[in-house]
Amino acid sequence: MNTYRTHTCGELTKKDSGQTVILSGWINKKRDHGNLLFVDLRDNYGITQCLIDKENKFFKDLEKIQLESVIKVSGKVNERSEDTLNKELKTGEVEVLINTFEILGKCKELPMPVFSDQEYAEDIRLKYRFLDLRRKKVHQNILLRSQVISFIRSEMINLGFNEFQTPILTSSSPEGARDFLVPSRLNPGKFYALPQAPQQFKQLIMVSGFDKYFQIAPCFRDEDARADRSPGEFYQLDLEMSFVEQEDIFEVVEKLMSKLFKKFSNKKVLFDKFPKITFDNSMLKYGTDKPDLRNPLEISDITKIFKRDDVKFDIFKKLVKSGSIVRGIVTKNTKGKPRSFFDNIDKWAKDQGASGLAYFTLECEKNISAKGPVGKFFSEDSLKEIMKITNAKIGDSLFLACNKKNDVLKLLSAARDKIAEDLDIINKNTFAFCWIVDYPMFEVDEKTNKVIFSHNPFSMPQGEEKSLNFSKPLEMKAYQYDIVCNGIELSSGAIRNHKPDLMYKLFSIAGYTKEDVDNKFAGMINALSYGAPPHGGIAPGIDRIVMLLANEKNIREVTLFPMNQNAQDLMMNSPSEVNDQQLKELNLAIKKK
């Protein structure tokens, strides 16, 4: 028999009454009546009420012991009387009458209470993460994460995928995020890099003939954190398949995601077949390539209206002449909204650093007119044209932004969220997945004006190789796609370019010589010349999936031992200094300031 327990703290019911049991766990809460003491004992599985009275010789000792100490109790299971049941607890119909007890692990005075739903400062939570993790909500989140990963793993294996590990110490790659570097002792002056993703390895696995691969893969990128982005490291469901087209990948992922989200959440998954939106269309209608499709608001381009002579909105007209664009968001049937609704949104836009959002509401008494501060600048004909372009009806309002394209996109994308929030038109009880497809292969770097890869340099361009127009690289689309849920980008993926000749050509557009490519992507490019299958894949972010399922806004809430925003682990004191001997062995010297 186990020394510490015969049952867990979530197990006992009235069927067990009369039995003598042993329980071990943490003291969640005590209620001391002086001559009668209730102790809620907690473990991973639940809470059981135990009690002891002053007749017992252990009474005084147990009365004194700190909350969160670990104790072992033995005693008889007692069925509670009707008026003392606790329906909140699984074990609420019984209690344990303590006969003996023993302290297994004492607890000092707590820096933060465990038994509380209050929110605490992040640095305390992170420093005492082991206490924080005892708290119900975080504890449940982490268990959910475990179950999600286990479910994904078994689904993937059922679908015929093989799970492989890939190296953690690998080489630095020139494209993408900043690398974490690891100095090599045996190769002085040289560095490994932690993988930003197992990108090249998974392609090599395909070239090696394994056909279907997946991994719950750790990925390392040395970039600044966000609420939905851990500093340093995160996990992807990395997968890759041979002899597939884009649609084959979509099918696998749609099935997996639908099943996963239906299993682990009560929210409704809106589409069985996820809608596909082209990148260009998404940028136009939503101002972003990660639209929240729960939000019905759409953006339209009405720049050409401001070239009409019967529109007198001179500020916008002047800006349009110098290359700015005008786009707007239509809100349905908002003519009854108070002035403050509109002004709040305008003020919000100004807080975002924009010059504001112009607005008007469409009305019709005898003629169609626009009501609002800038309404008077629009003729009836121009309003009719606006209504045609934007699908706006009488009673609807328009919010307009005029600026350089990128600034308009950014503002209106955020404005879509803000306005929808104010109007309360987002159904929070749903998951709206979509695919963003047809990404451009290349884009122009705003700072350097050079042509660069807009996403993954290993993506396959669309169209027959012979008919590709290399002189107009910016028009080239790639078999590159993102999966988005509720405005959160879960993953990028692509059909890969498995043809070395084509790859050299594409890299040369981005300014890489054949030698550069041979050097930087040695493993890949070499392998592709020895018989590579057409292949493709994707890598949905595990942390963000769990965030969505747990309904959390911050990634730390679903991460066991997270770092803070400055990429420090306050519990482990990482990163930390190392001693001179370690540095010497690595041939490193710290530059003194």
Added chain:
RNA sequence: GGGGGUGUAGCUCAGUUGGUUAGAGCGAUCGCCUGUCACGCGAUAGGUCGCGGGUUCGAGUCCCGUCACUCCCGCCA
């Protein structure tokens, strides 16, 4: 690198126009209490108001600087 928010007891917070001795709840310690499940009642301890400087007769409060945490922008193929 830039912008915003926060920082007062172990924890969560209040603190008026700048005005005497900085408060509450939880927690801790001590006492009372045999049916609670956020048990109840009473008492006690606990403060460099993040830190430094300034204005002022007087600063938790106003100003400047700085640090920490956080959110956002940049960044994240």
